[in-house]
Every structure is written in structure tokens, then in C-alpha cells.
Amino acid sequence: MDAQYRLDGRMFINGERVDAISRKEIDVYDPSTGQVMSTIAAGDTGDVNHAVSTSQKAYEADWKRFTPSERANILFSVADRIGQYKEELAYIESLDVGKPHKQALADVDAAIGYFRFYAGIADKIFGTSIPLGEGIADYTIREPIGISAQIIPWNYPLQLSSRGFAPALAAGNAVVAKVAEDASLSILRLAEIAHEAGLPKGVLNVITGYGSVAGQALSDHPDIHHLTFTGSLNTGIQVMKTAANHITPVNLELGGKSPIIIFGDADIDKVVETASNVIIQNAGQTCSAASRIIVNNKVHAEVVEKIAEKMSKVKLGRGLDNPDMGPVVSERQMNSILQAISNGRESNANVVLGGNRSKQQGLENGYFIQPTLFDNVKVGSFIEQEEIFGPVLSVMPFDTADEALAIANGTEYGLVASVFSNDLKLVHHMTNQIQAGQVFVNGYGAGGGVAIPFGGYKKSGFGREKGLEAIQNYTTVKNVWIDYR
Numbered sequence: 230m231d232a233q234y235r236l237d238g239r240m241f242i243n244g245e246r247v248d249a250i251s252r253k254e255i256d257v258y259d260p261s262t263g264q265v266m267s268t269i270a271a272g273d274t275g276d277v278n279h280a281v282s283t284s285q286k287a288y289e290a291d292w293k294r295f296t297p298s299e300r301a302n303i304l305f306s307v308a309d310r311i312g313q314y315k316e317e318l319a320y321i322e323s324l325d326v327g328k329p330h331k332q333a334l335a336d337v338d339a340a341i342g343y344f345r346f347y348a349g350i351a352d353k354i355f356g357t358s359i360p361l362g363e364g365i366a367d368y369t370i371r372e373p374i375g376i377s378a379q380i381i382p383w384n385y386p387l388q389l390s391s392r393g394f395a396p397a398l399a400a401g402n403a404v405v406a407k408v409a410e411d412a413s414l415s416i417l418r419l420a421e422i423a424h425e426a427g428l429p430k431g432v433l434n435v436i437t438g439y440g441s442v443a444g445q446a447l448s449d450h451p452d453i454h455h456l457t458f459t460g461s462l463n464t465g466i467q468v469m470k471t472a473a474n475h476i477t478p479v480n481l482e483l484g485g486k487s488p489i490i491i492f493g494d495a496d497i498d499k500v501v502e503t504a505s506n507v508i509i510q511n512a513g514q515t516c517s518a519a520s521r522i523i524v525n526n527k528v529h530a531e532v533v534e535k536i537a538e539k540m541s542k543v544k545l546g547r548g549l550d551n552p553d554m555g556p557v558v559s560e561r562q563m564n565s566i567l568q569a570i571s572n573g574r575e576s577n578a579n580v581v582l583g584g585n586r587s588k589q590q591g592l593e594n595g596y597f598i599q600p601t602l603f604d605n606v607k608v609g610s611f612i613e614q615e616e617i618f619g620p621v622l623s624v625m626p627f628d629t630a631d632e633a634l635a636i637a638n639g640t641e642y643g644l645v646a647s648v649f650s651n652d653l654k655l656v657h658h659m660t661n662q663i664q665a666g667q668v669f670v671n672g673y674g675a676g677g678g679v680a681i682p683f684g685g686y687k688k689s690g691f692g693r694e695k696g697l698e699a700i701q702n703y704t705t706v707k708n709v710w711i712d713y714r
């Protein structure tokens with residue numbers, strides 16, 4: 230596919246594209262070639278202040294005054310208009326992140342799904358009426374919080390921005406987003422499209438720039454009322470500390486080291502298909518990726534052999550050429566994955582497949598990593614414990630269900646888990662004991678669907694995205710008590 234859409238890296242503030250006040254820019258690299266292909270604005274504190282103040286005006290003067298059904302109608306129009314620009318958005322997403330074009334198309338569909346789902350909820354955010362006896366009326370109202378700040382990562386820019394924007398806007402808030410320096414372009418275009426679809430200017434502002442500058446300034450801003458963050462554990466800790474300066478509530482969706490637990494009676498072909506697809510998707514750069522296979526010794530050899538066979542057939546290539554797997558997002562991310570692989574070798578895990586940067590002809594300058602499979606990984610070792618965020622899968626065998634549980638729950642994360650078995654008692658035991666925000670049985674949702682709540686146990690974070698649950702993040706409860714005796 231040839232370059233056919235313009236890449237505009239200027240910020241989107243108050244309904245228009247703007248450069249940074251400083252005029253500074255950041256280079257944007259094509260991860261498939263390592264070449265500079267565009268620039269984005271290097272926003273800083275001044276740009277953040279400007280964005281927050283225009284969003285405050287838009288919130289007070291406009292968005293707050295719309296009726297819930299008017300908001301719903303605009304969000305339905307946003308969903309429709311995203312659909313009209315599906316090809317353009319997928320093109321930008323594929324180019325900027327490196328992901329296969331078909332995955333980028335699916336990401337646009339997910340973005341549309343978020344806007345539709347929350348458009349439908351905008352006029353159904355009910356309070357409750359609490360019976361206190363004759364002469365007293367008591368009821369609650371779910372009010373918008375005001376300005377929702379959102380710091381977004383680079384792995385699924387369209388999906389993760391829509392996941393936060395749609396419920397925040399549906400509940401009546403204005404949004405100021407800081408998007409990731411490695412993948413800003415699609416979200417900037419999304420915000421523009423939303424404005425064209427009828428979202429008043431200033432209701433959705435998008436700032437670009439470095440995390441330590443623009444992200445820090447946004448999380449430290451006194452006039453934001455809530456902060457949604459998705460990204461790494463360490464940055465999450467930093468953001469939460471900064472937000473504490475102003476008692477700004479946060480919602481954190483951080484890393485994961487999610488397991489698939491395979492029992493002896495599992496449908497092996499199904500689990501092999503699932504496990505190899507999930508770690509290849511987006512080159513493993515998915516917070517909910519299953520990066521650990523915990524497998525019963527009875528089927529261990531068969532599972533490893535079959536996963537290796539599937540992963541060995543994965544075709545690498547430039548995202549827009551629609552390979553099975555594209556490059557990882559940046560040189561920094563590539564080097565961090567290669568470092569993790571070298572840690573794995575040092576721990577004497579058995580490299581069954583891959584383990585290097587791709588040497589494939591034509592891809593030498595891109596950030597391509599071979600699909601990598603480690604067997605007999607030592608429980609407690611670096612690659613078994615740490616989020617790698619690349620196409621790297623670790624296998625650990627077990628004998629008893631309790632051993633499997635100890636391994637599954639033995640990291641500091643708890644985002645997603647999956648169990649493959651048809652033993653009803655065993656399955657219920659596992660789903661009860663696993664510490665994770667989503668548990669799948671005989672499948673793997675990779676965050677699955679717009680309607681089901683998603684979020685972490687332990688250091689995977691707190692608060693829930695998606696589904697009706699997400700509305701809790703973006704509303705606050707007021708109780709009204711009236712004496713009419």
C-alpha cells in the first residue's frame with residue numbers, strides 16, 4: 230500500500246490543529262524501516278495549560294449544557310464518522326505502530342464499538358432513590374467529574390484512546406489527552422474527526438510531547454478532576470504520586486504477565502492456536518498478552534512442539550504489507566526486548582525458537598524481532614516475572630493444580646488469566662483462586678469485547694475500563710436529602 234494519507238503531527242486543541250508554543254518538534258520513525266517519516270509537536274507545560282483552560286471553557290459553556298440524549302446523538306455521529314475514515318485511520322495506525330493493516334482495521338472497529346456502546350449509555354446513567362420513610366426524599370445523582378485527563382500508550386492508540394474518551398464524554402466530561410510520543414498520529418486524526426462529527430471545540434483536546442514533560446505537566450495540573458493512565462508500572466507509580474499533589478483520583482491500567490494454564494484434558498489444538506496467536510498479536514505489545522504458558526507435564530512436550538511449529542510459520546513484514554507480525558514500535562522497545570531475551574538465556578531457559586532480531590532480507594533496518602519461545606523457564610527468573618512486551622513466550626511445566634496456581638499467582642501482576650480444562654470442579658476452583666481482573670476458560674479474550682470490565686489486581690493497577698463499570702471512573706455521586714414534612 231502506497232503512502233496516500235497525510236501525516237499531520239500538530240496537536241488538536243480547541244477545535245484546531247496547532248504547533249507547540251515553543252515550535253519544537255519530535256521526529257516520528259517508521260518502525261519498519263527505522264527512517265524518519267514525520268514529526269509531532271513537542272508540547273510542554275504552556276501547551277498543557279492552554280489545553281486545560283480551553284477544555285474548562287468548553288465544559289462549562291457547552292458540553293455540560295447538552296442533554297444526555299444530545300450527547301448520545303453526537304457520540305453516535307462520531308462513531309459513524311470514524312467508520313467513514315476507517316481506511317485512513319487504519320493506514321496511519323499500521324504505519325505508526327508497525328502493526329499489520331488487518332489488525333489496524335480491527336482496531337478502528339473497536340474504536341467505533343466504544344463510541345457506540347457509550348453513546349448508548351449517555352442517557353442511561355441513573356442515580357438511585359433511597360427510602361428513608363414518610364416526609365423525606367433521598368436520591369443520588371451521578372454527575373460528571375469535569376475535566377478528565379488521559380495519558381495514553383502507544384500499543385493500541387485508537388482502541389485505548391476510544392476506550393477512555395467515549396465513556397468520559399458520554400458521562401458529560403471534557404477530555405484532555407496526552408498521547409504517546411511513539412504513536413500520536415492516529416489519535417490526533419481521531420480527535421479531528423470527532424470534532425467534524427459535532428463534538429464542540431475544546432471538549433476533546435489532544436496534546437503530543439514527551440511523557441516526562443507534557444505527561445508530567447498534565448498529571449500535575451490543578452484543574453483536572455480525574456486521571457486515566459495506561460502504561461508501565463514505573464510510570465504509573467510516578468503519575469499516581471504526582472496526581473496526589475492535588476488529590477486527583479487516578480485509574481491505573483499497568484502491566485501484566487498473564488498466564489494460560491493448560492490441564493491434561495485440554496483441547497490441545499485449540500489452546501495451541503490461541504496461545505500462539507495471542508503472543509504474536511501486535512508483536513506481543515499487548516498489556517493483556519498471555520506471555521506465560523503453565524502446562525501439565527502430561528501434555529507439556531506436545532504443547533511445546535505444536536506451539537513452536539505454529540510460531541515458526543509466522544511471516545514478518547512491514548505492517549502495511551499485512552504480514553502475520555510487524556516490527557515492534559521503536560528501537561528502544563526492540564532493545565529492551567532483546568535485553569530480556571538475553572536474560573532468559575542467562576537463566577538457562579531453553580530457547581526452542583527465535584531469540585534474535587530478524588535478519589530477514591529487506592527488514593534489517595526495521596525493529597523486527599523473531600517470534601521467540603522459551604521452554605522450561607525457571608519460576609521466579611526475570612523472563613518469568615517481568616513484562617517483556619514483545620513476541621516472547623515462556624513455558625513452565627507443572628504436576629498439580631496447586632503448583633499451577635502458585636506459578637500463575639506468583640508475579641506482582643494480575644491482569645488476565647486463562648484456564649483450559651473441561652473438569653467443572655477444577656475450573657471453578659481455578660477461577661476462584663486466580664488473582665486477575667479477567668479470567669477466561671477455554672479461550673483467551675485479549676481484553677475481549679467492549680462490554681466486559683477490564684482492569685487489574687495487584688500491580689496491574691486498579692479501577693475498571695470498559696463496560697458499564699467504566700462509567701464509575703467518569704462520574705461522581707451526589708446524594709440529595711429533602712425534608713418535606
Ligand code: NAI
Pocket residue numbers: 380381382383384407408409410438439440441442443444445448459460461462464465467468482483484485515516562565616617618
Ligand atoms: P510509559 O508508561 O512510560 O508510557 C505510557 C505513557 O505515559 C506515554 O504516553 C508516555 O508519554 C507517558 N509518560 C511517560 N512518562 C511520564 C511521566 N513521568 N508522567 C506522565 N506521563 C508519562 O511506557 P513506555 O516507556 O513507552 O513502555 C515501557 C514498557 O511499559 C513496555 O515495555 C511495557 O512493558 C509497558 N507498557 C504497558 C502498556 C499497557 O498497555 N499496559 C502500554 C505501554 C507500555
Ligand code: MG
Pocket residue numbers: 257258260324325326410411412413558
Ligand atoms: Mg510510531
